[in-house]
Amino acid sequence: MAEIKHIVFDIGKVLIHYDPNIPFSRLIPDDEERRLFFETVCTNDWNLEQDRGRSWEDAEALLIAEHPHHEGMIRAFRKHWHEMVSHHYEDSVILLRRLIAAGCDVTMLTNFNSDTFAQARTIFPFLNETRGVTVSGDVALIKPDKAIYDCHAADFELDPASTVFIDDSLKNVEGAKAAGWQAIHFASAEQLERDLRGLGVEF
16 A cells, blocks of 8 residues: 555544534433434434535524424524534544644544534634645535545645545545545544554654
């Protein structure tokens, strides 16, 4: 394999925690009722369209038209979003900063709504420390579509074969490989450090 010259991090569940149940366990205390709400109203597919670039206003209007009796809870999703990103993973952030300090070329590629990512950058300042980031909501593309990897590589002048992508989602890892990148399926910072060193990354 080619020498690694570029390291690209995913963000959610690699650098920061994300869990909609954090606020909604308070807003909808009943486990079964909450599960049904996420399966039938504020679904993963619905939320993914915000990552693709749909505005929260349009997203809320769409669901409220379909589920008017859930209007309060639908609006609560964005209102309480900051609670869903409850903390960062300290060991992952330390590793990220070690790589930057060692002179590695580090960027980020994330499925994230533009609005909430701007908020995340104020909550987690380390999101401003890499050379740059491709946010899916800004480019109207989402992982694991090959186009978003190609977009990131072009925008940051990366050689795909010399690029390693780090993501907790196996389908996104496979998407990177389909784009000609090397990739690591993230499980922990300790495992990530071993895998990076195994690829010859020195830091």
